[in-house]
Amino acid sequence: MYPFIFTKVNDSAGAISAVGTNPHAKFISGGTNILDLMKMNIEKPELLIDINNLDFKKIDVQSNGNILIGALVRNSDLAYNATISKHYPLLSQALLAGASAQLRNMATTAGNLLQRTRCYYFYDTVMPCNKREPGTGCSALTGYNRMHAILGISDKCIATHPSDMCVALAALDTIIHVQNASGKRTIPFADFHLLPGDTPHIDNVLQPGDLITHVEIAALPFANNSTYVKVRDRASYEFALTSAAVALDVSGGTIKAARIALGGVGTKPWRATAAEQFVAGKPANEETYEAAAGLALKDAKGYQYNAFKIELAKRSIISALQNTGG
Amino acid sequence: MAINEQEDLLVSKPSGSTRREFLQQASALGTGLAITSSAKAKGLPVNKINFSTPGNVTVSLVVNGKNKTLDVDPRVTLLDALRENLQLMGTKKGCDRGQCGACTVLVEGRRINSCLHLAAMCEGAHVTTIEGIGGVDNLHPMQTAFLKHDAFQCGYCTPGQICSAIGLLKEGHATTDDEIRESMSGNICRCGAYQNILDAIKEVHSGI
Numbered sequence A: 001m002y003p004f005i006f007t008k009v010n011d012s013a014g015a016i017s018a019v020g021t022n023p024h025a026k027f028i029s030g031g032t033n034i035l036d037l038m039k040m041n042i043e044k045p046e047l048l049i050d051i052n053n054l055d056f057k058k059i060d061v062q063s064n065g066n067i068l069i070g071a072l073v074r075n076s077d078l079a080y081n082a083t084i085s086k087h088y089p090l091l092s093q094a095l096l097a098g099a100s101a102q103l104r105n106m107a108t109t110a111g112n113l114l115q116r117t118r119c120y121y122f123y124d125t126v127m128p129c130n131k132r133e134p135g136t137g138c139s140a141l142t143g144y145n146r147m148h149a150i151l152g153i154s155d156k157c158i159a160t161h162p163s164d165m166c167v168a169l170a171a172l173d174t175i176i177h178v179q180n181a182s183g184k185r186t187i188p189f190a191d192f193h194l195l196p197g198d199t200p201h202i203d204n205v206l207q208p209g210d211l212i213t214h215v216e217i218a219a220l221p222f223a224n225n226s227t228y229v230k231v232r233d234r235a236s237y238e239f240a241l242t243s244a245a246v247a248l249d250v251s252g253g254t255i256k257a258a259r260i261a262l263g264g265v266g267t268k269p270w271r272a273t274a275a276e277q278f279v280a281g282k283p284a285n286e287e288t289y290e291a292a293a294g295l296a297l298k299d300a301k302g303y304q305y306n307a308f309k310i311e312l313a314k315r316s317i318i319s320a321l322q323n324t325g326g
Numbered sequence B: 001m002a003i004n005e006q007e008d009l010l011v012s013k014p015s016g017s018t019r020r021e022f023l024q025q026a027s028a029l030g031t032g033l034a035i036t037s038s039a040k041a042k043g044l045p046v047n048k049i050n051f052s053t054p055g056n057v058t059v060s061l062v063v064n065g066k067n068k069t070l071d072v073d074p075r076v077t078l079l080d081a082l083r084e085n086l087q088l089m090g091t092k093k094g095c096d097r098g099q100c101g102a103c104t105v106l107v108e109g110r111r112i113n114s115c116l117h118l119a120a121m122c123e124g125a126h127v128t129t130i131e132g133i134g135g136v137d138n139l140h141p142m143q144t145a146f147l148k149h150d151a152f153q154c155g156y157c158t159p160g161q162i163c164s165a166i167g168l169l170k171e172g173h174a175t176t177d178d179e180i181r182e183s184m185s186g187n188i189c190r191c192g193a194y195q196n197i198l199d200a201i202k203e204v205h206s207g208i
């Protein structure tokens, strides 16, 4: 780990003045991703700003029914929150399917959004990697790419976004609240993470100096009928090979509206909008589910070791639709 | 240039050392290299942390009920501070990367991986390690149950397993065998004592 200056701030004004627009400054909240990356000399902040004293630790239901989640709410507290587990089971289940109980006690809402890929070549500093060292090439394209993405890929990077929580957030209408020296702004979740394109080293639209303060989920009454299905190499404490978050509004055997998002397969948390539109108005049955799964994976491209994910992702979607639609 | 900025950062440098000594220490340790001219030194709120040697941080915390003060490089994890600075060797280092659970301790009563937590982040924290859970003369019920059920072989993962199991019971979300297994998945046992660990936890859970 490279040396850095450590400071602890007590409020958002302190955090924002400490960070300024310094591209070499980083916040630390749970620490579960940034410290891992610092130990591997992948993240090399010169100034590390501990924001754990900031007051963003509450989950509030707004008067319009939206839920405002503080950036520092721990993954375990969010998962077990009574409102979340009752009205957004897909989010609760996604969080509990991630990492371990210890890590969930540490990991924060904002940190989870910003966690970096688990591509093994990204972690291996002797290997070329465009995400870690722009312009060096992508070792995964022709390497061992079993865990890699099949949607949203480019010839510069095929790394997945590893978060489970983000798959549930992608299925919901989520807004990220950000603050910096020039003020506050909001970013719709769909615009937050970026496709790799020619710039895989840029994961999201945040700029140096941006502090995430809250994550807001719009009210979605039918989200109480929702589920998260995660498929992985072992039963727990493992990242997704494929996953699906589904919420369904079903009445009299007909699907009125749907939310479908995928994990483990996209270079960013993947909303399957075409599949959602397709199922609306259709009967809640196997035929509909299979056609929807096919549509969701229509543009998928498999590589040498990960082509199995195309079929596995379809089955994950079908399973999640069965769980929610009957 | 870098050094001047660092001096700005370290406004609360030890009262004993002169500016010259301080700069000599800083450059001898090479810590100045960590700061580029882009570091936003001005207005940095450093009041919480006292830099007693260049770059070091002083942290006061409570470990197993005793007040402790650490003077550490900010890179030091809570795990290394416990083992190396406080000589509490009960907490084990397995992977050092959040992947095994050997380093599990309780902070404010919640189980965490001490290898992914900086000592510098522990100002005012209450930390409980296996040494604070119980000893030979005053075993915690979870320790007794681990002994009774032979819930270990080499014992390397055991301090982490016990801290984790105590955290699990306090959280109160896991009751069935499968729920306990899932909730303990963050603690890997290379010897595979899982079934006996489960039995030990169930015994304490049911209060037998």
Ligand SMILES: Cc1cc2nc3c(=O)[nH]c(=O)nc-3n(C[C@H](O)[C@H](O)[C@H](O)COP(=O)(O)OP(=O)(O)OC[C@H]3O[C@@H](n4cnc5c(N)ncnc54)[C@H](O)[C@@H]3O)c2cc1C
Residues within 6 Å of the ligand: A026, A027, A028, A029, A030, A031, A032, A033, A034, A035, A036, A051, A071, A097, A098, A099, A100, A103, A106, A107, A108, A109, A110, A111, A112, A113, A114, A115, A162, A163, A164, A165, A210, A211, A212, A213, A237, A238, A239, A240, B097, B098, B099
């Ligand atoms: C062994 C292991 C297994 C895991 N398994 C899973 C899994 O199965 N599924 C899954 O989804 N995740 C998994 N994770 C990842 C885990 O969920 C993330 O590490 C965690 O969510 C990151 O949150 P944090 O608060 O610890 O972030 P930190 O490490 O503190 O920070 C991460 C990044 O976010 C930035 N940041 C933090 N807070 C803010 C803020 N408020 N504003 C702006 N920037 C901020 C930091 O500067 C840093 O760049 C696993 C991790 C480990 C170590």
Ligand code: SF4
Residues within 6 Å of the ligand: A117, A119, A120, A121, A122, A128, A129, A130, A131, A132, A137, A138, A139, A140, A141, A148, A156, A157, A158, A159, A200
């Ligand atoms: S897939 Fe992306 S992260 Fe992995 S080696 Fe290629 S460029 Fe790097």
Ligand code: FES
Residues within 6 Å of the ligand: B092, B093, B094, B095, B096, B097, B098, B099, B100, B101, B102, B103, B104, B113, B114, B115, B116
């Ligand atoms: S040493 Fe901390 S989890 Fe392995």
Ligand code: FES
Residues within 6 Å of the ligand: B151, B152, B153, B154, B155, B156, B157, B158, B188, B189, B190, B191, B192, B193
């Ligand atoms: S007892 Fe040996 S690793 Fe668990």
